[in-house]
């Protein structure tokens with residue numbers, strides 16, 4: 001039995017942040033399939049391992065602890081695997097970065113596909129996406145990040161904030177050429193950080209494995225098709 005269990009759909013999207021933190025730390029985890037996730041979701045909250053609406057869910061077998069909500073899990077794994085800054089400010093900023101990343105992917109998928117993208121809606125959204133890119137770029141700049149050196153929060157070593165940032169933007173860069181072009185122009189230091197982290201052996205291996213496991217999907221479904229039409 002592995003140390004951790006992760007329940008997430010077989011796509012990168014919101015689960016990839018957690019896979020990357022686990023992989024970066026060299027932790028081993030078991031993934032559960034769609035039927036197991038659906039069965040957990042159908043249970044009454046009192047019968048779920050933790051009350052939750054949608055995955056990801058993490059089980060820490062060693063710590064006998066279960067958690068939902070991606071940003072909370074990212075911070076927990078950071079604590080557990082030694083990937084958070086020491087100071088309270090850096091730990092809180094790590095939570096901010098995970099919440100920002102979650103907001104970006106919700107906006108990009110119109111809240112999980114409640115609506116579909118049209119060219120008009122996308123054109124109106126692009127300045128907002130660029131603002132998100134600049135929010136990350138400005139945070140890095142405050143801590144001396146450049147395209148070639150440094151980390152998002154000015155730490156000596158990369159942590160959860162860097163892993164989450166790298167997964168957010170590199171996954172979009174890999175799947176959506178128009179976002180790739182926009183990002184390289186708008187947030188060059190963040191694009192450099194994303195690439196540098198992706199070149200580390202654990203994240204490079206995860207990327208290859210995810211590509212073959214998930215067949216090149218990003219978030220799946222009709223919303224991915226509609227996003228590909230405007231940003232592909």
Ligand SMILES: N[C@@H](CCC(=O)N[C@@H](CS)C(=O)NCC(=O)O)C(=O)O
Nearest residue numbers: 014053054055056068069070071102
């Ligand atoms: N705020 C939650 C969102 C969870 C969520 O929306 N999960 C999606 C997959 S990315 C889901 O399958 N939701 C099903 C549902 O809400 O019914 C988080 O950050 O973990």
